[in-house]
Amino acid sequence: xxxxxxxxxxxxxxxxxxxxxxxxxxxxxxxxxxxxxxxxxxxxxxxxxxxxxxxxxxxxxxxxxxxxxxxxxxxxxxxxxxxxxxxxxxxxxxxxxxxxxxxxxxxxxxxxxxxxxxxxxxxxxxxxxxxxxxxxxxxxxxxxxxxxxxxxxxxxxxxxxxxxxxxxxxxxxxxxxxxxxxxxxxxxxxxxxxxxxxxxxxxxxxxxxxxxxxxxxxxxxxxxxxxxxxxxxxxxxxxxxxxxxxxxxxxxxxxxxxxxxxxxxxxxxxxxxxxxxxxxxxxxxxxxxxxxxxxxxxxxxxxxxxxxxxxxxxxxxxxxxxxxxxxxxxxxxxxxxxxxxxxxxxxxxxxxxxxxxxxxxxxxxxx
Numbered sequence: 001x002x003x004x005x006x007x008x009x010x011x012x013x014x015x016x017x018x019x020x021x022x023x024x025x026x027x028x029x030x031x032x033x034x035x036x037x038x039x040x041x042x043x044x045x046x047x048x049x050x051x052x053x054x055x056x057x058x059x060x061x062x063x064x065x066x067x068x069x070x071x072x073x074x075x076x077x078x079x080x081x082x083x084x085x086x087x088x089x090x091x092x093x094x095x096x097x098x099x100x101x102x103x104x105x106x107x108x109x110x111x112x113x114x115x116x117x118x119x120x121x122x123x124x125x126x127x128x129x130x131x132x133x134x135x136x137x138x139x140x141x142x143x144x145x146x147x148x149x150x151x152x153x154x155x156x157x158x159x160x161x162x163x164x165x166x167x168x169x170x171x172x173x174x175x176x177x178x179x180x181x182x183x184x185x186x187x188x189x190x191x192x193x194x195x196x197x198x199x200x201x202x203x204x205x206x207x208x209x210x211x212x213x214x215x216x217x218x219x220x221x222x223x224x225x226x227x228x229x230x231x232x233x234x235x236x237x238x239x240x241x242x243x244x245x246x247x248x249x250x251x252x253x254x255x256x257x258x259x260x261x262x263x264x265x266x267x268x269x270x271x272x273x274x275x276x277x278x279x280x281x282x283x284x285x286x287x288x289x290x291x292x293x294x295x296x297x298x299x300x301x302x303x304x305x306x307x308x309x310x311x312x313x314x315x316x317x318x319x320x321x322x323x324x325x326x327x328x329x330x331x332x333x334x335x336x337x338x339x340x341x342x343x344x345x346x347x348x349x350x351x352x353x354x355x356x357x358x359x360x361x362x363x364x365x366x367x
């Protein structure tokens with residue numbers, strides 16, 4: 001056992017040097033020299049206890065048993081949690097509303113291999129789901145000059161993803177902050193889209209008018225089309241507008257089709273009223289689905305971004321458990337994983353880091 005602890009000490013320190021040369025100063029790197037020192041002290045403690053037993057001395061035996069038991073329990077707990085972090089997840093569906101791309105360390109202010117794999121996953125998903133908006137999340141590292149979000153943005157632009165589908169979040173420095181700021185970005189974007197979600201009248205010559213002011217609507221000679229974004233704001237509903245007919249003296253005069261001719265302003269008011277009725281009906285149905293306990297305990301109805309949006313995340317499998325927990329804390333449930341590969345060299349480091357962070361977050365009540 002003494003030799004085993006010496007080997008663990010040497011291998012841990014060697015792994016620390018390799019990571020430092022390959023990745024630079026990345027998060028949680030301090031763990032490996034600490035673990036190396038711990039194993040070195042354990043090996044020396046084991047040698048000292050062995051000599052005490054040879055001399056038939058009982059001094060320090062209880063401390064030795066307590067120390068070795070704690071070491072073994074911690075070691076196997078880390079192994080078990082690392083295994084749980086790698087459990088497979090269900091395959092994500094296409095057409096998600098938002099996908100959060102988790103940033104990771106940069107290599108000389110450029111995308112590292114791990115980050116490139118995540119961005120390639122995002123670009124491939126954008127090709128199959130053109131309506132998805134991507135949240136590029138990641139700030140500047142302690143020893144970097146570029147933010148992870150800006151590096152990801154230019155990479156995605158080069159891969160042909162439209163800039164209108166890319167939102168950057170470059171204030172975060174930890175997984176919890178990345179999830180929290182990404183949720184805020186989603187909420188802000190949804191609020192902005194809601195403000196811009198208006199109806200227009202679109203004429204054949206390409207001009208359009210705002211239907212929020214129906215009295216100002218004028219009809220082109222050839223009529224036009226109502227353009228109405230739906231609740232999601234991504235699809236279009238086109239409704240024909242009849243040209244304004246001649247005035248009716250009695251109010252009962254019919255057009256050629258046998259139906260009364262309705263002016264565009266009246267049609268505009270009718271469509272706006274129908275949309276308001278649909279929105280009120282939808283809110284009533286969502287409120288009816290809540291249980292009495294939920295209705296009593298909530299302060300306000302959950303927003304669409306927190307209850308109805310489908311959001312995915314591109315990260316390593318080992319990060320998803322904590323990311324999902326943080327997302328639920330911020331009111332975003334049903335987070336879907338799009339797994340990305342981690343560099344083989346970084347797999348032990350990532351597993352140990354995520355296991356340690358999970359224990360810490362559970363201990364202080366973050367998740």
